[in-house]
Amino acid sequence: MQPNWLAQRSYLxxxxxxxxxxEKEWTFHALFQIAEKVARKLATHQLVAGExxxxxxxxxxxxxxxxxGCMHARLEIVFLNNRLSPYELAYQIEDADVxxxxxxxxxxxxxxxxxxxxxxxxxxxxxxxxxxxxxxxxQQTISIMYTSGTTGFPKGVRQxxxxxxxxxxxxxxxxxxxxxxxxxxxxxxxxxxxxxILMRSLLYGMTVCLYEKFDEASCAHxxxxxxxxxxxxVGVALERMLTYMEQHQLxxxxxFTTILAGGGPVPVSYLERAxxxxxxxxxxxxxxxxxxxxxxxSNEDAMRKAGSAGKxxxxxxxxxxxSDPSSREGEICIRGPHVTPGYIGRFSDxxxxxxxxxxxxxxxxxxxxxxxxxxxxxxxxxxxxxxNIYPAEIEAVLVAHPSVQDAxxxxxxxxxxxxxxxxxxxxxxxxxxxxxxxxxxxxxARYKVPKVFKSVPSLPRNGANKLMRRKLxxxx
Amino acid sequence: MQPNWLAQRSYLxxxxxxxxxxEKEWTFHALFQIAEKVARKLATHQLVAGExxxxxxxxxxxxxxxxxGCMHARLEIVFLNNRLSPYELAYQIEDADVxxxxxxxxxxxxxxxxxxxxxxxxxxxxxxxxxxxxxxxxQQTISIMYTSGTTGFPKGVRQxxxxxxxxxxxxxxxxxxxxxxxxxxxxxxxxxxxxxILMRSLLYGMTVCLYEKFDEASCAHxxxxxxxxxxxxVGVALERMLTYMEQHQLxxxxxFTTILAGGGPVPVSYLERAxxxxxxxxxxxxxxxxxxxxxxxSNEDAMRKAGSAGKxxxxxxxxxxxSDPSSREGEICIRGPHVTPGYIGRFSDxxxxxxxxxxxxxxxxxxxxxxxxxxxxxxxxxxxxxxNIYPAEIEAVLVAHPSVQDAxxxxxxxxxxxxxxxxxxxxxxxxxxxxxxxxxxxxxARYKVPKVFKSVPSLPRNGANKLMRRKLxxxx
Numbered sequence: 001m002q003p004n005w006l007a008q009r010s011y012l013x014x015x016x017x018x019x020x021x022x023e024k025e026w027t028f029h030a031l032f033q034i035a036e037k038v039a040r041k042l043a044t045h046q047l048v049a050g051e052x053x054x055x056x057x058x059x060x061x062x063x064x065x066x067x068x069g070c071m072h073a074r075l076e077i078v079f080l081n082n083r084l085s086p087y088e089l090a091y092q093i094e095d096a097d098v099x100x101x102x103x104x105x106x107x108x109x110x111x112x113x114x115x116x117x118x119x120x121x122x123x124x125x126x127x128x129x130x131x132x133x134x135x136x137x138x139q140q141t142i143s144i145m146y147t148s149g150t151t152g153f154p155k156g157v158r159q160x161x162x163x164x165x166x167x168x169x170x171x172x173x174x175x176x177x178x179x180x181x182x183x184x185x186x187x188x189x190x191x192x193x194x195x196x197i198l199m200r201s202l203l204y205g206m207t208v209c210l211y212e213k214f215d216e217a218s219c220a221h222x223x224x225x226x227x228x229x230x231x232x233x234v235g236v237a238l239e240r241m242l243t244y245m246e247q248h249q250l251x252x253x254x255x256f257t258t259i260l261a262g263g264g265p266v267p268v269s270y271l272e273r274a275x276x277x278x279x280x281x282x283x284x285x286x287x288x289x290x291x292x293x294x295x296x297x298s299n300e301d302a303m304r305k306a307g308s309a310g311k312x313x314x315x316x317x318x319x320x321x322x323s324d325p326s327s328r329e330g331e332i333c334i335r336g337p338h339v340t341p342g343y344i345g346r347f348s349d350x351x352x353x354x355x356x357x358x359x360x361x362x363x364x365x366x367x368x369x370x371x372x373x374x375x376x377x378x379x380x381x382x383x384x385x386x387x388n389i390y391p392a393e394i395e396a397v398l399v400a401h402p403s404v405q406d407a408x409x410x411x412x413x414x415x416x417x418x419x420x421x422x423x424x425x426x427x428x429x430x431x432x433x434x435x436x437x438x439x440x441x442x443x444x445a446r447y448k449v450p451k452v453f454k455s456v457p458s459l460p461r462n463g464a465n466k467l468m469r470r471k472l473x474x475x476x
Numbered sequence: 477m478q479p480n481w482l483a484q485r486s487y488l489x490x491x492x493x494x495x496x497x498x499e500k501e502w503t504f505h506a507l508f509q510i511a512e513k514v515a516r517k518l519a520t521h522q523l524v525a526g527e528x529x530x531x532x533x534x535x536x537x538x539x540x541x542x543x544x545g546c547m548h549a550r551l552e553i554v555f556l557n558n559r560l561s562p563y564e565l566a567y568q569i570e571d572a573d574v575x576x577x578x579x580x581x582x583x584x585x586x587x588x589x590x591x592x593x594x595x596x597x598x599x600x601x602x603x604x605x606x607x608x609x610x611x612x613x614x615q616q617t618i619s620i621m622y623t624s625g626t627t628g629f630p631k632g633v634r635q636x637x638x639x640x641x642x643x644x645x646x647x648x649x650x651x652x653x654x655x656x657x658x659x660x661x662x663x664x665x666x667x668x669x670x671x672x673i674l675m676r677s678l679l680y681g682m683t684v685c686l687y688e689k690f691d692e693a694s695c696a697h698x699x700x701x702x703x704x705x706x707x708x709x710v711g712v713a714l715e716r717m718l719t720y721m722e723q724h725q726l727x728x729x730x731x732f733t734t735i736l737a738g739g740g741p742v743p744v745s746y747l748e749r750a751x752x753x754x755x756x757x758x759x760x761x762x763x764x765x766x767x768x769x770x771x772x773x774s775n776e777d778a779m780r781k782a783g784s785a786g787k788x789x790x791x792x793x794x795x796x797x798x799s800d801p802s803s804r805e806g807e808i809c810i811r812g813p814h815v816t817p818g819y820i821g822r823f824s825d826x827x828x829x830x831x832x833x834x835x836x837x838x839x840x841x842x843x844x845x846x847x848x849x850x851x852x853x854x855x856x857x858x859x860x861x862x863x864n865i866y867p868a869e870i871e872a873v874l875v876a877h878p879s880v881q882d883a884x885x886x887x888x889x890x891x892x893x894x895x896x897x898x899x900x901x902x903x904x905x906x907x908x909x910x911x912x913x914x915x916x917x918x919x920x921a922r923y924k925v926p927k928v929f930k931s932v933p934s935l936p937r938n939g940a941n942k943l944m945r946r947k948l949x950x951x952x
Contacts, residue, residue: 176652179652
């Protein structure tokens, strides 16, 4: 058992700033009072301990207030990606079987088919007096996030209090901890990269400086002015920020300690440019199933071990499962108290672990000094501007069209987004590209819609009829 | 499950300094290699996973090497206080039923009646190749320390991996964590105040700067030179160090962040003197059963809340159990993952908790802002130079003498040690004080022998025949 994080943090450091958004800021005491108010309003809608809700909203202060209210009320929160199509959202909402969707500004219409409560309606609700839990169970599910895999069907991953605790503690043991820490959050809260910053804030007593969207100018100035001390970022955003800082002759303030860069390896050229700006970059490898970071490369090793994701955090273990013992490469497997205990919905019977290990599907190796290198992402994962895209999900949409016989999707390099998807289709009958594109726009988030469509006579499949997506890349 | 701490720390930060003692220092990699060697030597003596050993030794580098060897071999370690009498040691060794006593320099003769292996013999032993555990169980007992209570019979308190993990993490969340941290350890390793520094070192990747004995001159210079960043201390030692620094016009270096002061409240005058020397003092309240700190007063509140032990660490809860609901005072009760799951030996059947709470026997209150004040220690505990002395233990020795009918012991203030014990005896027949003193020297550690003996016609007892030790104090 642990004390209720919101109550404990407010008790221990009531006057410290817990959240900054735009011109406004809230102390931990104020956040706790808001959480209590929101929890009482939720109770008026029968949303009480043990119930499950989904949240769809932009990353602003109201979202944080609602999340903390839900946590205080001990609701399980399904985080919905607000870039998904209504079709994709419907799948997740149905699979999670939520009692209510809580919808922030402009989100309600995307989930109109479901029982929905807008933030405005929630805030206007009466309060019902209920007793809130003074303690939280470590096995309690705090958050649920959907992530796809080889099948193309997104799975709802449970993240428990224990997962978040060990993830945050392991991160602190690696990056250090100071009373004056402020973490700049310009990554989406509905991703584990963003939500884990909130968890660290409550556990550490640390300010979150929240941005609704990443904006290189504002972030660069926060770093140069020393008003933030840490930041999470994805590679493409880092590049934009470096360019801005170079153009405006800004360098990082001494207060600023670390940029945590996720979503694939950061090119050495970025690291060199960051160094010139006094920016310390730590590359990290993690995923929804590991409640954020699993391995992180320290800044001191960044150049010497460029391309590596570093070493595991203290409580974690990583091993490489090799199908060929003579090879140094194999599947990256992860073990530790930060790894999800399992899924909800249609995959709730599926074990997340094999003999206690999470098999990531990612391919990598560990060098002689113990540094992890990730050389190929699971299921030919495409990472576009920090968002994960699973080819199988797009292929499933394409083959659903009556004119399409077979489809294969792979990544194509893109200057702005890092990668974007490209589609290869085998047609049964004449069909215009615009028709397929339109279908994708209906069914998929915009960032998942292939930028390239190519009609081909057949797809490269191996003897087991498995699509070889790497071959597709060569065709581009 | 957690990774083996020694192996993991050596893997993650092999080149960082883990231990400094005198002119010598060891990296975490070197400490791991030593631990492995020691564990193999222990195996030659059939000391392998699951066995229990006791350690009696001065606080030097060899002791740390043996402790890490025992931990790597997964032995349970009973820490013996090397100031105890052979009679007291025998009680603990028998109660703990250890397989072997590992004895450091000059310690072997004090435990001659038991199977003993001196450090010199151990280091000279052959190595037996054994496979060591890659993982440690959170419920595994790491250390056992004896502490007395109202009964006068010391109880062996188990401290598990989970206890140490949450204790160290809670401390880091309160005091912060930095890569360059060096913790000055001049408190005994056989007390939880000392051993918990080793646990933090392994978990944080932090240097321990070890002193065999507290020495105000050396410690003052470490602090003034900035070669250490944190230090644990007891009140009387703090006073000696302040005096030294004042006399030698030393002030704390900017690198130095915190003195953690335990063993009773620190007088406001000390805090004022410390402030003038730029020394930040955090007062703390903890005990063997809570694997060190339970509550700690931050430096920013030190003057405003002088005499308070502060607020609980993040994972802990404290409540006051009042026999009279109108009173603000009551028994201090503690709950959290840092609290011992129980005892060994003759008290192994005794539950350590009531409804999940540890009843400390200490009396205190929590003020309107949530700060804990400890106003009376359990069982009229006497704290002398940082050592706990339980009156009942001394009384039991005195009444064992045929001339003594009744005995009562209480604290008397002492300039050098803070407190020392004073004894009141009711005699059946003429008996010289020197005889009783001699008996105490035979049976008790020197620091427990009363400095004052008084013969009285009767002792103050209440209606339930309970000795009112506070009345004795008034008689002095």
